[in-house]
Amino acid sequence: MENVGAPLLELKNIKKDFFGNQVLMDINLTVHEGEVIGLVGENGAGKSTLMKIVFGADVIRETGGYGGDIVLNGEKVIFNTPFDALNAGIGMVHQEFSLIPGFSTTENILLNREPQKKNVIAEVFGQRMSTLDRAEMNQKADEAIAKLGIRIDTDMLIKDMPVGHKQFTEIARELSKENIKLLILDEPTAVLTEKEAEILLEAIRGMAQRGIAVIFITHRLQEILNICNRVVIMRDGCLVQDVKAAETSEAEITKAMVGRNVVKGEKDAIRNFDSGESREILQVKRLWVDMPGETVRDVSFDVKEGEILGIGGLAGQGKLGIPNGIMGLYEAGGTVIFDGKEIPLNNPRRCLDASIAFVSEDRRGVGLLLDEALGWNIAFPAMQIQEKFLRRYLGGLIKWRDEKAIEDVTNKYIEELAIKCTGTKQKAKELSGGNQQKICLAKAFALEPRLLFVSEPTRGIDVGAKALVLSALKRFNRESGTTVVMISSELEELRSTCDRIAIVSGGKIAKIISAETSSEVFGALMVSQVR
Amino acid sequence: MNENTIEKKGIKETLSDALKSFGLPRIIIAGFLLLLYIMAPIVGADLPTQITNTINRFSWNAIMVLAMVPMVHSGCGLNFGLPLGIISGLLGATLSIEFGFTGGFSFVMAILLATPFALLLGTGYGWLLNKIKGGEMMIATYVGFSSVSFMCMMWLLLPYDSPNMVWGMAGKGLRTTISLEGYYDQALASILQIKIGNFEIPTGTLLFFALFAFAIWAFLHTKTGTAMTAVGSNPVFARASGINVDKMRLLSVVMSTWLAAIGILVYEQGFGFIQLYMAPFYMALPAVSAILIGGASVNKASIANVIIGTFLFQGIVTMTPTVMNNMVHMDMSEVVRIIVSQGMILYALTRKTEATR
Numbered sequence: 061m062e063n064v065g066a067p068l069l070e071l072k073n074i075k076k077d078f079f080g081n082q083v084l085m086d087i088n089l090t091v092h093e094g095e096v097i098g099l100v101g102e103n104g105a106g107k108s109t110l111m112k113i114v115f116g117a118d119v120i121r122e123t124g125g126y127g128g129d130i131v132l133n134g135e136k137v138i139f140n141t142p143f144d145a146l147n148a149g150i151g152m153v154h155q156e157f158s159l160i161p162g163f164s165t166t167e168n169i170l171l172n173r174e175p176q177k178k179n180v181i182a183e184v185f186g187q188r189m190s191t192l193d194r195a196e197m198n199q200k201a202d203e204a205i206a207k208l209g210i211r212i213d214t215d216m217l218i219k220d221m222p223v224g225h226k227q228f229t230e231i232a233r234e235l236s237k238e239n240i241k242l243l244i245l246d247e248p249t250a251v252l253t254e255k256e257a258e259i260l261l262e263a264i265r266g267m268a269q270r271g272i273a274v275i276f277i278t279h280r281l282q283e284i285l286n287i288c289n290r291v292v293i294m295r296d297g298c299l300v301q302d303v304k305a306a307e308t309s310e311a312e313i314t315k316a317m318v319g320r321n322v323v324k325g326e327k328d329a330i331r332n333f334d335s336g337e338s339r340e341i342l343q344v345k346r347l348w349v350d351m352p353g354e355t356v357r358d359v360s361f362d363v364k365e366g367e368i369l370g371i372g373g374l375a376g377q378g379k380l381g382i383p384n385g386i387m388g389l390y391e392a393g394g395t396v397i398f399d400g401k402e403i404p405l406n407n408p409r410r411c412l413d414a415s416i417a418f419v420s421e422d423r424r425g426v427g428l429l430l431d432e433a434l435g436w437n438i439a440f441p442a443m444q445i446q447e448k449f450l451r452r453y454l455g456g457l458i459k460w461r462d463e464k465a466i467e468d469v470t471n472k473y474i475e476e477l478a479i480k481c482t483g484t485k486q487k488a489k490e491l492s493g494g495n496q497q498k499i500c501l502a503k504a505f506a507l508e509p510r511l512l513f514v515s516e517p518t519r520g521i522d523v524g525a526k527a528l529v530l531s532a533l534k535r536f537n538r539e540s541g542t543t544v545v546m547i548s549s550e551l552e553e554l555r556s557t558c559d560r561i562a563i564v565s566g567g568k569i570a571k572i573i574s575a576e577t578s579s580e581v582f583g584a585l586m587v588s589q590v591r
Numbered sequence: 592m593n594e595n596t597i598e599k600k601g602i603k604e605t606l607s608d609a610l611k612s613f614g615l616p617r618i619i620i621a622g623f624l625l626l627l628y629i630m631a632p633i634v635g636a637d638l639p640t641q642i643t644n645t646i647n648r649f650s651w652n653a654i655m656v657l658a659m660v661p662m663v664h665s666g667c668g669l670n671f672g673l674p675l676g677i678i679s680g681l682l683g684a685t686l687s688i689e690f691g692f693t694g695g696f697s698f699v700m701a702i703l704l705a706t707p708f709a710l711l712l713g714t715g716y717g718w719l720l721n722k723i724k725g726g727e728m729m730i731a732t733y734v735g736f737s738s739v740s741f742m743c744m745m746w747l748l749l750p751y752d753s754p755n756m757v758w759g760m761a762g763k764g765l766r767t768t769i770s771l772e773g774y775y776d777q778a779l780a781s782i783l784q785i786k787i788g789n790f791e792i793p794t795g796t797l798l799f800f801a802l803f804a805f806a807i808w809a810f811l812h813t814k815t816g817t818a819m820t821a822v823g824s825n826p827v828f829a830r831a832s833g834i835n836v837d838k839m840r841l842l843s844v845v846m847s848t849w850l851a852a853i854g855i856l857v858y859e860q861g862f863g864f865i866q867l868y869m870a871p872f873y874m875a876l877p878a879v880s881a882i883l884i885g886g887a888s889v890n891k892a893s894i895a896n897v898i899i900g901t902f903l904f905q906g907i908v909t910m911t912p913t914v915m916n917n918m919v920h921m922d923m924s925e926v927v928r929i930i931v932s933q934g935m936i937l938y939a940l941t942r943k944t945e946a947t948r
Contacts, residue, residue: 408831408832409833409834409835411833412832412833413833418831422827425825426825427831428825429825429828430825431825432820432821432824440828441832441833444817444818444832447814450814459813459814459815461812461813461814
């Protein structure tokens with residue numbers, strides 16, 4: 061079924077930037093009728109953005125549109141809204157469910173496309189008054205579900221369903237559309253059990269046989285190899301590989317996914333902390349964290365004094381839950397021993413008192429006082445926890461904020477970290493992402509912690525700022541001997557900064573290995589226990 | 592680079608910056624108020640009397656407006672539950688008279704007696720507000736209203752028997768309005784009072800307010816005050832920095848309630864009467880609108896906002912009816928007062944700015 065006639069969909073030189081930040085560069089992709097294409101790539105590689113462009117999502121138009129052409133059945137098309145895409149025969153199943161919980165399966169599948177019965181009132185007042193043809197609706201819904209090769213009770217309410225059935229309902233809704241030609245599935249198997257995933261894959265094969273093209277996004281590489289005709293790999297906004305599934309392997313895909321051509325900067329020698337001399341400063345045992353979307357199930361690891369430990373893994377696998385849980389920002393359980401003393405969980409104050417600091421991945425939500433001056437942002441935790449930057453009157457009864465000391469320390473960090481700002485009085489919200497991140501680091505540095513958790517320190521900041529932030533972290537680690545635990549989605553960043561790297565998969569630590577290990581090994585570990 | 596640009600700014604820019612920071616709404620209202628002062632002598636009202644009125648009303652109300660500040664800082668929003676604090680103050684006032692204290696000393700005792708009620712009610716109120724984060728202002732409104740209704744019953748039932756306060760015929764149940772003559776009427780205002788013809792300045796009351804304003808300003812510069820502001824600015828940040836967010840919010844609510852109690856006592860000493868029953872019902876909105884007009888937002892408020900706002904608001908509500916009445920020779924002061932004050936609340940609320948999240 062390959063290359064018969066004109067391709068169904070052609071993407072030509074698709075480009076997209078978000079406010080000057082290039083996320084897609086010259087993407088060329090052709091999809092033929094009945095073809096199943098597996099789209100893979102790390103988080104942030106641009107998969108979802110590309111699919112949103114194809115589906116005409118509002119966010120694309122609102123952020124200034126895209127460059128390049130979409131050609132459907134040999135005709136150039138422009139989708140301004142998802143409705144245009146739907147009419148042209150493109151369906152999309154999103155990662156998040158878009159179903160109405162209080163409606164039945166049938167009602168959800170045929171929402172706004174219900175077969176109608178004419179009646180007298182409808183004759184007079186128009187179509188809005190006609191009644192629903194329940195019998196035909198059930199029949200149509202049954203047909204669509206049957207196409208999937210499964211059985212779902214058509215009268216069941218969505219809210220009473222197991223999560224797998226909700227996913228099937230979404231797909232059935234797309235299949236019930238008669239003109240459907242291309243179906244985009246964004247991580248449909250992420251919420252399914254193995255058995256359900258198999259059924260879904262079987263259904264995808266069935267669709268392909270009926271001539272529907274499918275673009276299938278997943279992190280489970282084996283599924284791709286099982287059902288796809290072609291595998292398309294994206295990395296950093298570029299399409300790096302487009303190969304037949306039969307001609308590739310899991311190892312090759314992971315290599316292409318993560319093995320980017322990064323200019324190797326000043327890479328310090330990996331220090332070895334395994335020899336008996338260095339002691340363990342932090343021991344984490346059987347940690348669980350209930351952080352939505354980043355659940356940590358059972359994590360145990362040790363951190364050696366003076367090292368930089370990296371924690372990597374795919375999004376949603378729980379790597380972010382680890383620091384947030386230890387620092388008490390989300391409900392957690394397990395044992396955390398710092399410097400020989402057990403730290404009680406679920407209490408941020410106790411961690412800070414024990415000289416552990418945290419730079420959150422959620423800069424704007426957790427990391428900054430956006431409406432306050434830079435000085436406050438940097439000095440606040442140190443003031444509250446360690447009583448720095450205070451002047452005491454009446455024998456310590458009155459603890460007066462020492463504006464001068466705050467200004468001094470702020471100026472010191474502005475200089476050290478090359479923070480671009482108009483002065484210590486500028487509000488944090490007025491800075492760019494990279495400079496805000498530096499403020500967050502300065503805030504943690506001002507605490508002079510013995511252990512520093514840094515979560516996604518380079519998320520959403522440009523390349524130049526990235527290098528500065530990472531080198532500041534390294535310098536801080538080496539000059540003041542602070543142990544650093546750095547959590548990042550970007551493997552290359554971890555490999556160039558850390559001594560050892562722990563890979564988290566499925567809420568557990570897959571393995572802790574030296575940063576010098578080859579990237580294929582990391583790639584394999586990342587997807588090893590994905591659930 | 593940036594320092595240079597600041598230096599290059601001419602007087603014009605500096606002036607326009609200053610105006611900008613003062614805010615267009617305040618410029619309009621201040622302009623309107625100025626117009627009213629100019630109109631007053633033209634339509635035949637005595638200007639010194641009017642200015643005295645404005646200053647008096649400012650001095651009566653300013654502490655109740657100041658009571659808004661702690662809760663705004665801790666992120667609890669505007670204290671629509673002000674009547675709760677006012678009730679504490681009323682309990683202190685009536686108890687002080689009941690126990691037989693007279694003259695200026697009865698004012699001191701009223702404050703002391705009101706304090707435990709304010710602390711107790713404030714703690715309960717704060718506990719409640721910590722349960723319903725995000726909907727504080729709505730709940731606060733109903734806390735205020737329901738506490739007023741509850742006290743309407745209590746004023747009748749509580750066993751007061753001072754003849755100066757209870758209904759004459761029945762001999763029990765408090766009157767709606769209780770005169771403070773012989774108690775603390777003008778207790779503060781008469782201290783160091785300046786009188787020039789029709790023009791009077793209640794120096795004592797103004798100094799009393801200045802004392803509290805300074806105390807709050809100072810508090811906001813302490814470690815605890817800084818923590819409170821941070822809680823209001825970004826509660827998640829504060830929590831991640833080891834601050835007990837609920838404790839800070841509770842403290843702010845207790846402070847606000849206590850200030851409201853003091854505020855109503857100051858109001859009474861200027862006004863000369865204790866007003867019970869439904870009177871506290873309408874006390875929160877003028878205070879809220881005053882601080883909003885002063886330039887505060889739901890998350891940010893300064894002492895300057897309090898002073899400017901109280902002056903503008905009280906200036907408008909005293910001047911507008913006077914000028915209007917003199918112009919159309921018809922007594923519609925109450926109608927005008929209500930239209931103006933409610934209109935200003937509406938206007939101020941549409942101008943409120945939310946913090947960046």
